[in-house]
Amino acid sequence: MQFWIIQGLNSLSLGGLLFLLSSGFSLIFGLMRLANLTHGAFFMLGTYFAAITMREYSGLNIWVTALGAGLAVAAIGGLFERLVLTRLKTNPLGQVLVTLGMSFIISDACLVLWGGDSIPVPTPHNLQAPTRMFGFVFPTYRLVLVGCAIATAVALYFLMERTRLGAMIRAGVDDRQMARAVGIPVSNLFTIVFCLGAGIAGAGGVLGGPILSAYPGLDADMLPLALIVVILGGIGSLLGAFIGSFIIGFIYTFGTALFPELAYIILFLPMIVVIAFRPQGLFGRVGA
Amino acid sequence: MKWIASALLAAFLLLLPLFAGDFYINLASQILIAAIFALSLNLLVGFGGMTSLGHASYLGVAAYLSALLASRYGFGHGMAAIISITGTVATAAFFGVIALRATGLGFLMITLALSQVLWGLAYRMSNVTNGDNGIAGLTRPMPFGILLDSAAAFYWFALIVACFAFLMMAIFVSSSFGSSLKGVRDQPRRMAALGFNPWMIRWITFVYAGFWGGISGLLYVYYNKYIHPTSLSTTSSAEALLSVIAGGSGTLGGPVVGATLVLLLKNYASAYIERWNMLLGLVFLFIVLVMPTGIVPGLAKLTARFRKGSQ
Numbered sequence: 001m002q003f004w005i006i007q008g009l010n011s012l013s014l015g016g017l018l019f020l021l022s023s024g025f026s027l028i029f030g031l032m033r034l035a036n037l038t039h040g041a042f043f044m045l046g047t048y049f050a051a052i053t054m055r056e057y058s059g060l061n062i063w064v065t066a067l068g069a070g071l072a073v074a075a076i077g078g079l080f081e082r083l084v085l086t087r088l089k090t091n092p093l094g095q096v097l098v099t100l101g102m103s104f105i106i107s108d109a110c111l112v113l114w115g116g117d118s119i120p121v122p123t124p125h126n127l128q129a130p131t132r133m134f135g136f137v138f139p140t141y142r143l144v145l146v147g148c149a150i151a152t153a154v155a156l157y158f159l160m161e162r163t164r165l166g167a168m169i170r171a172g173v174d175d176r177q178m179a180r181a182v183g184i185p186v187s188n189l190f191t192i193v194f195c196l197g198a199g200i201a202g203a204g205g206v207l208g209g210p211i212l213s214a215y216p217g218l219d220a221d222m223l224p225l226a227l228i229v230v231i232l233g234g235i236g237s238l239l240g241a242f243i244g245s246f247i248i249g250f251i252y253t254f255g256t257a258l259f260p261e262l263a264y265i266i267l268f269l270p271m272i273v274v275i276a277f278r279p280q281g282l283f284g285r286v287g288a
Numbered sequence: 289m290k291w292i293a294s295a296l297l298a299a300f301l302l303l304l305p306l307f308a309g310d311f312y313i314n315l316a317s318q319i320l321i322a323a324i325f326a327l328s329l330n331l332l333v334g335f336g337g338m339t340s341l342g343h344a345s346y347l348g349v350a351a352y353l354s355a356l357l358a359s360r361y362g363f364g365h366g367m368a369a370i371i372s373i374t375g376t377v378a379t380a381a382f383f384g385v386i387a388l389r390a391t392g393l394g395f396l397m398i399t400l401a402l403s404q405v406l407w408g409l410a411y412r413m414s415n416v417t418n419g420d421n422g423i424a425g426l427t428r429p430m431p432f433g434i435l436l437d438s439a440a441a442f443y444w445f446a447l448i449v450a451c452f453a454f455l456m457m458a459i460f461v462s463s464s465f466g467s468s469l470k471g472v473r474d475q476p477r478r479m480a481a482l483g484f485n486p487w488m489i490r491w492i493t494f495v496y497a498g499f500w501g502g503i504s505g506l507l508y509v510y511y512n513k514y515i516h517p518t519s520l521s522t523t524s525s526a527e528a529l530l531s532v533i534a535g536g537s538g539t540l541g542g543p544v545v546g547a548t549l550v551l552l553l554k555n556y557a558s559a560y561i562e563r564w565n566m567l568l569g570l571v572f573l574f575i576v577l578v579m580p581t582g583i584v585p586g587l588a589k590l591t592a593r594f595r596k597g598s599q
Contacts, residue, residue, distance in 0.1 A: 035393045037341075037400075087577060093339055094576040096396060097533065100341070100526055101572025108566035220522065224404035227397050235394065261415075264408040268401065272386055275398065279389040 005136055007257050008250075013142035015249025016149030017211065020204030021222055022229040022241045023156060024197030030173050030236030031193045033092065034085070037099040040223030041106035042073050042198045044214070046205020048110055049073070051119035051214035062124045066206040073202025074195040081194040086187065103219060111216045121209030141210055148207055152200065153242050160238065169193060173236065225252075228271050234284025243282060301447060305440035313439040314511075319551050320443075320450040321507045326531035326543035327457050328500035333529065334538030335461050336493045337473035338388075339396050341525050342403030345383065346501030348520035350376040351509035352410065355423045365429030373502050380498020384491045391476075403525060410517040422516035429510060436510070446507055453500055458540055460496065469493055523565060527554075530568065534575045536582030545584055 025039045049069040054060050080102060088094040123141050131140045160166035171179040172186050180186050212218065229248050233240025247270060255266035274282060305313050325347055332338045353372035357363040363371070387398040410417045417423070428436040436442045460466055471479045472486045480486055509515050518524065527550055535546025550571075557567050579586060 029393075033393065035397050084573065084577070091576075091580060092393070094580055096339070096393065097529070097576050098573050100522075101569040101576070104523070104526070104565045104569030104572070108563055108569070112563065112566075220404075224401050224408075227401040227404075231394070231397060231401065235397075261413055264405055264412060268405045271398075271401065275386055275389045279394075 002136060006138065007253055009138050009142065011250040011253040013145045014253055015246035016146040017208045018225055018229050018245035018249055019149040019242055020152060020207060021201060022226040022245055023152065023238060024200040025226045026230050026236055026238060026241040028194055028197040031169055032190050035096050037096060037223065038103045039201055039226055040219035041103040042077060042201040043205040043222050044110060044219040045073050045106060046202035047209045047212065047214040047218060048114055050121045050206040050209040052114065054122055066203040069206045070199040070203035074199030077198025078191055078195040081191050107219045116216055118213050118215030120213040123210040145207060156238055228268060231281060232271050232274050234281025237283040240281055240283030305443055310439040313443045315555060317443045317446045317511055319548050320446040321504050321511060322531065322547035322551050323544045324450050324453045325501060325504035326528050326547040327454065328497045328504065329528045330532045330537055330543040331457060331493055331497040333532050335466065335469050336490060338490060340399040341396050341529065342399035343501055343528055344520050344524035345403040345406050346376050346380055346498040347505035347508060348406060349379050350502035350505030351515045351519060352417060354506055355426055355509050355515045359423060359426055369506055372506065376502030377495060377499050380495045384494035388487060388490050388494065403520065407517055407520040410520050422514055424514045426509060426513040442511065449507060453503060457500065530572055534582055536584035539584045542582050542584040
């Protein structure tokens with residue numbers, strides 16, 4: 001019984017982490033029709049940012065770090081979008097290739113700058129004490145992480161459904177040409193959404209840091225998880241990314257605990273099932 | 289003029305081991321292997337319009353199967369080769385069924401995710417694949433009793449296989465099936481309306497490309513006598529994709545030129561800097577931004593203009 005509850009909570013926290021990773025990816029894909037393969041690298045940049053700044057200035061607040069990393073990564077993403085991606089508007093394959101190239105550049109730069117050893121990100125002091133619930137002991141930070149993911153989901157929901165910016169983004173997702181025709185600056189929206197997606201990934205990297213720690217190859221570990229989540233949930237759907245994250249969180253955690261050798265295969269089984277019966281994903285729209 | 293050039297090229301390729309040192313012969317063998325690999329990917333990317341970022345799967349599966357069968361289960365090379373190619377084709381057939389549910393970017397993401405799964409398996413299932421240590425101490429086969437251990441012998445072996453592969457893929461794309469493939473790439477709806485089955489055409493091409501990817505994987509493992517999970521990584525798939533795009537996708541010569549360039553760059557650059565991945569990324573940006581159609585179509589355009597000017 002204890003095993004199931006502890007692993008269930010672990011699954012929830014992994015799901016939260018995956019949502020922080022994949023929501024930005026899904027957002028960018030939804031509007032820009034761009035599979036941003038740099039996303040794993042953005043996440044890793046955030047983790048390294050946290051590992052380095054918190055090593056230099058010990059006692060730095062993790063929320064401040066997450067905000068800083070989010071802004072920094074958003075700025076890098078914005079520059080990349082403005083300087084490179086906008087030149088390739090008519091070449092969607094080229095866009096994917098440059099994001100892949102960019103991910104190689106970022107991950108190799110991290111290796112040069114910070115070496116090959118993994119650097120831990122400290123858990124915040126006030127969250128280090130474990131939580132006791134119903135006689136079970138559980139790391140508090142992981143619960144807080146789930147809260148962060150839910151807060152991000154709610155914030156994104158309000159941004160998309162209740163604000164003017166969100167309405168413009170939805171218009172761009174539905175019909176880009178029509179949105180342009182009625183005067184919505186779609187190119188600027190692209191930059192905003194790309195910054196936003198990159199920023200969430202960067203901040204998510206910081207928040208995932210205490211669990212994962214920063215190491216070379218983190219990007220290559222995270223990118224396929226993001227892909228599996230969005231393929232499962234439906235590419236471009238925020239709700240799909242949310243549900244997909246928790247499904248994958250559960251499957252991966254229990255898979256690793258019960259069949260450690262086969263965890264990687266179990267991870268992609270739901271993806272196969274979904275693609276076989278609903279190629280557009282659980283919450284994806286046909287033609288998206 | 290064209291015949292003389294082809295004859296000179298053929299003579300150069302055949303006689304290379306007679307005047308070049310071992311380093312260059314080995315480099316040439318690696319280029320041949322990479323060229324087969326890039327050509328097989330080009331069937332998907334260039335002729336089928338299916339951009340796969342997981343083609344390393346087939347190279348890796350064939351190489352790993354052959355390595356495991358030969359080193360662990362004591363199979364002979366001939367039998368191991370047959371089983372591993374069969375296994376690779378089966379993998380391609382299965383992955384094709386999954387990935388071809390989607391087209392375009394969805395296809396790209398699914399192939400990437402599937403290949404990452406194989407990469408993860410090679411890394412994590414260390415009791416089978418030896419994990420990060422890879423499988424070492426492999427041997428090269430002896431076709432018809434000929435020893436392939438010298439650089440020159442292996443080069444000629446690779447050259448024969450590569451020429452055969454090139455020929456087979458050239459026949460494939462110029463056949464009527466190849467025409468229907470190009471039709472499906474450009475106008476899937478019209479092809480469906482004409483009574484073709486776009487899905488089946490794509491799937492057959494996918495499996496066929498997987499087959500040649502597997503052949504290049506066998507050569508790869510024979511050449512290196514060693515196999516490591518990196519051969520299944522995204523970098524490996526990306527190098528092949530870069531070769532195709534840099535050389536010119538949808539042409540037969542393009543991937544060969546591209547593979548040559550990528551390997552020369554990799555070998556010469558690694559003598560000066562150890563940052564191959566960063567260089568690979570920068571070359572990606574450069575090629576896509578500056579030469580989106582690739583070198584071979586670019587040169588063809590130039591020579592066409594030159595000829596027109598001289599007449």
